[in-house]
Amino acid sequence: MIFPMGLLGRFKRRCIRIRQKARCCGIILSYHRIADVNNDPFQLAVAPRRFREHMEVLRRLTKPVVLNSFASRRRSLGNRWRCAVTFDDGYQDVAEYALPILNAYDIPATIFVSSGCVQTGSEFWWDRLQRCLLTPGRLHWSQLEALDRKLFSSFHDSLIQAERYSQEDFLRYGSWTWKCPIQPTSRHVLFCRMYQHLQSQSAAVRDRLIDILFQICPDAPHTVDAHAMSVDELQALSGNPLIEIGSHTLNHVMLSFLDEQEQLLEVQEGKRTVERLIQRPVASFSYPHGAYTPATLNIARSAGVEIACTTRQTFVSRNNTRLELPRVSPEAWSGEQLEQWLRQVL
Numbered sequence: 150m151i152f153p154m155g156l157l158g159r160f161k162r163r164c165i166r167i168r169q170k171a172r173c174c175g176i177i178l179s180y181h182r183i184a185d186v187n188n189d190p191f192q193l194a195v196a197p198r199r200f201r202e203h204m205e206v207l208r209r210l211t212k213p214v215v216l217n218s219f220a221s222r223r224r225s226l227g228n229r230w231r232c233a234v235t236f237d238d239g240y241q242d243v244a245e246y247a248l249p250i251l252n253a254y255d256i257p258a259t260i261f262v263s264s265g266c267v268q269t270g271s272e273f274w275w276d277r278l279q280r281c282l283l284t285p286g287r288l289h290w291s292q293l294e295a296l297d298r299k300l301f302s303s304f305h306d307s308l309i310q311a312e313r314y315s316q317e318d319f320l321r322y323g324s325w326t327w328k329c330p331i332q333p334t335s336r337h338v339l340f341c342r343m344y345q346h347l348q349s350q351s352a353a354v355r356d357r358l359i360d361i362l363f364q365i366c367p368d369a370p371h372t373v374d375a376h377a378m379s380v381d382e383l384q385a386l387s388g389n390p391l392i393e394i395g396s397h398t399l400n401h402v403m404l405s406f407l408d409e410q411e412q413l414l415e416v417q418e419g420k421r422t423v424e425r426l427i428q429r430p431v432a433s434f435s436y437p438h439g440a441y442t443p444a445t446l447n448i449a450r451s452a453g454v455e456i457a458c459t460t461r462q463t464f465v466s467r468n469n470t471r472l473e474l475p476r477v478s479p480e481a482w483s484g485e486q487l488e489q490w491l492r493q494v495l
């Protein structure tokens with residue numbers, strides 16, 4: 150049969166959608182922060198008002214379920230698609246702003262916490278990097294001589310070029326995100342290079358590098374805007390019947406860069422620490438930065454992880470194994486956009 154071109158395109162798209170729908174088992178949404186913020190280079194924050202819109206849409210169009218529901222390959226509940234809500238990292242604002250909204254709509258959620266940060270309620274490393282490099286001020290690169298120049302050897306030229314970051318540039322590029330194809334100033338170039346470099350480092354080297362950056366950036370603000378929840382907040386969340394606590398490694402490292410022994414330590418100790426803090430078993434896990442290797446899957450299994458989420462941006466299909474469940478990040482969407490997307494895929 151010969152189709153006119155336009156008709157053929159429509160027919161193909163319809164076939165793809167029918168095939169997609171046949172494989173679809175529901176969706177898992179992935180969030181990080183629920184907060185009103187001015188600068189968000191990693192696009193991690195959803196405003197509480199917008200998060201409320203998202204939950205209203207989910208309650209109306211889907212069947213909100215606990216994450217463990219995706220351990221089975223059942224397709225839908227009644228005539229509604231399953232939807233699970235997850236949060237990565239363990240930000241304090243999830244306890245403060247997301248929980249009341251989840252309670253109001255009776256929507257369960259899993260919070261994957263990086264236990265090393267929660268133990269101390271500290272700032273996450275990427276937020277430290279932003280506070281240090283993406284706020285106006287001078288970078289005293291020449292002081293590296295007296296600190297640890299070797300650690301920064303591959304950044305020598307970038308550091309010199311990024312010496313100044315003005316208040317005007319800070320205001321002008323407030324909406325810049327690290328996924329933008331262009332870095333508008335030398336400071337943004339350094340920020341992106343440093344972020345990529347730090348992802349591949351051990352927690353000790355990474356934290357040492359950022360400590361030194363703070364020493365050569367004396368103008369960086371001392372006030373911390375975003376940080377991990379406290380142990381008290383974690384324990385209170387864990388006592389809420391709608392909330393499941395999962396693990397997200399000990400130090401939020403990129404597992405794919407570590408050898409198997411180091412991966413095991415991060416996965417196992419991260420999980421054990423959360424279990425100790427909340428006094429109950431932890432079965433779910435999410436891969437920091439969505440990075441893992443085939444060895445990671447075996448390590449997660451041997452550490453007792455029963456269900457794990459990636460950052461692959463799609464719906465859950467019958468082909469997914471329970472240790473590689475994809476998620477969708479609706480951070481930048483309005484409630485209306487989320488509704489349109491759900492009506493398209495489900």
Ligand SMILES: [Zn+2]
Pocket residue numbers: 237238397401437438
């Ligand atoms: Zn994370």
